[in-house]
Amino acid sequence: MSAVSPDCDVLIAGGGLVGASLAVALAPLGIRIGLVEAVPPGSDDQPSFDDRTIALSRGSQQILDAIGVWNDVAAEAVAINEIHVSEKGRFGTAQLSAREQGVPALGHVVASRELGRALWSRVSAFANVRAHCPARLSGPAVDAGAIRLQLEREAGPVAVSTGLLVVAEGARSGLRQALGIDASETDYGQVAIVGNVAVAGAPSDCVAHERFTADGPLALLPWRHGRYAFVLARRREAAADAMKLADGEFLALLDQAFGRRLGRFESLGRRSCYPLSLVRAGRIVAPRAAVIGNAAHGLHPVAGQGFNLGLRDVATLAEVVADAVRDGQDHGGAALERYAAWRGRDQRNVVAFTDGLIRLFDLPLAATGVARGAGLALFDILPPVKRLLARETMGLGGRMTRLARGLPL
Numbered sequence: 001m002s003a004v005s006p007d008c009d010v011l012i013a014g015g016g017l018v019g020a021s022l023a024v025a026l027a028p029l030g031i032r033i034g035l036v037e038a039v040p041p042g043s044d045d046q047p048s049f050d051d052r053t054i055a056l057s058r059g060s061q062q063i064l065d066a067i068g069v070w071n072d073v074a075a076e077a078v079a080i081n082e083i084h085v086s087e088k089g090r091f092g093t094a095q096l097s098a099r100e101q102g103v104p105a106l107g108h109v110v111a112s113r114e115l116g117r118a119l120w121s122r123v124s125a126f127a128n129v130r131a132h133c134p135a136r137l138s139g140p141a142v143d144a145g146a147i148r149l150q151l152e153r154e155a156g157p158v159a160v161s162t163g164l165l166v167v168a169e170g171a172r173s174g175l176r177q178a179l180g181i182d183a184s185e186t187d188y189g190q191v192a193i194v195g196n197v198a199v200a201g202a203p204s205d206c207v208a209h210e211r212f213t214a215d216g217p218l219a220l221l222p223w224r225h226g227r228y229a230f231v232l233a234r235r236r237e238a239a240a241d242a243m244k245l246a247d248g249e250f251l252a253l254l255d256q257a258f259g260r261r262l263g264r265f266e267s268l269g270r271r272s273c274y275p276l277s278l279v280r281a282g283r284i285v286a287p288r289a290a291v292i293g294n295a296a297h298g299l300h301p302v303a304g305q306g307f308n309l310g311l312r313d314v315a316t317l318a319e320v321v322a323d324a325v326r327d328g329q330d331h332g333g334a335a336l337e338r339y340a341a342w343r344g345r346d347q348r349n350v351v352a353f354t355d356g357l358i359r360l361f362d363l364p365l366a367a368t369g370v371a372r373g374a375g376l377a378l379f380d381i382l383p384p385v386k387r388l389l390a391r392e393t394m395g396l397g398g399r400m401t402r403l404a405r406g407l408p409l
């Protein structure tokens, strides 16, 4: 096999939240980057940049700042100063606060559509990043010095080759499969209903609430104009029924799940829904290829960790590629093993934590209720445990990348 000279250095399949972030992170290296996205970012059908709000951890904010995107979303972002976790009908509650942790905010809430706009606007600012949209990649074949693919565009297919292919197509990635990487899927049998709502008389104290109920979890994130963004998870049939409810009936459902501790729910925004499952790739590298974001791990949104985890994939992959490029090494070679080794712990922990939360609170109250309540209460009075979890939740645990420390690549 003779070595081929690739058309580009890094080719990213999928320009959603994670793929677009990687293009922006790598761009300052001056290498040739291709970004292939199936659905135009401004389209109503864009599956990554839609109505959902994203709770960004402090670590994610630092990464977005380091890649020059945070300034474009900061003005509209809403800070999270505290997180309250509780269970309906139980005594235990747990609280995390920015003040206790010695940080200005635990995280921020942003609209995924606005983050997408900011990312794609950065993408278009770099002459060394070539965006192909709408387009798709197919038929990967590994050669000596490159991986060859077909770029399917409206103008017709064209052959492309790259030193490194990055799969960021989301949980249902076809390229991941074409590369021979298996993925497992566990259907939670739940659907998330998202939207935003006003709460009459609620304090504007930037507190996020996570409430577990026997019917599924409800997250309330502080949002603009005194509103809250909500994520309500319900079993599939119950969610279908809830989507059909008139606004007033749906507000009563929120009331029933959360109670009146903040005030009365009113003025409901548009609702949308997402089926929930856990998708895990069997491995995150293959010869000349790396898998990132939801293509590597699609999570239940209960703990708001999916994009945060994906952005840490981005920061890590960008760092190992940058080091290889600077050292004159092959960035599609041994660098990928470093990426896989570095990401293992974080990905395993976050998947186990998120999946564990769903399973624990899905068990009948009688079986675990007291232990769960006691666990929440204990967590609240054990500062070291709290600090540890707070650091992980803020994306500041484990070995941190240069971007997560706010440093350039």
Ligand SMILES: Cc1cc2nc3c(=O)[nH]c(=O)nc-3n(C[C@H](O)[C@H](O)[C@H](O)COP(=O)(O)OP(=O)(O)OC[C@H]3O[C@@H](n4cnc5c(N)ncnc54)[C@H](O)[C@@H]3O)c2cc1C
Pocket (backbone or CB within 6 Å): 013, 014, 015, 016, 017, 018, 019, 036, 037, 038, 039, 046, 047, 048, 049, 052, 053, 054, 055, 056, 135, 136, 137, 168, 169, 170, 171, 173, 174, 175, 192, 194, 231, 274, 292, 293, 294, 295, 301, 303, 304, 305, 306, 307, 308, 309, 310
């Ligand atoms: C209700 C809900 C709430 C959430 N809240 C949070 C939160 O608060 N905090 C958090 O961190 N995370 C949250 N998440 C998770 C977060 O939305 C995802 O982790 C994130 O969208 C993953 O981004 P991605 O780019 O990896 O994948 P996706 O968002 O799935 O994007 C994949 C992109 O690839 C494109 N694509 C797909 N196939 C192809 C192809 N063949 N060729 C070219 N392009 C292709 C798609 O068009 C899309 O643009 C939430 C998720 C849900 C469902």
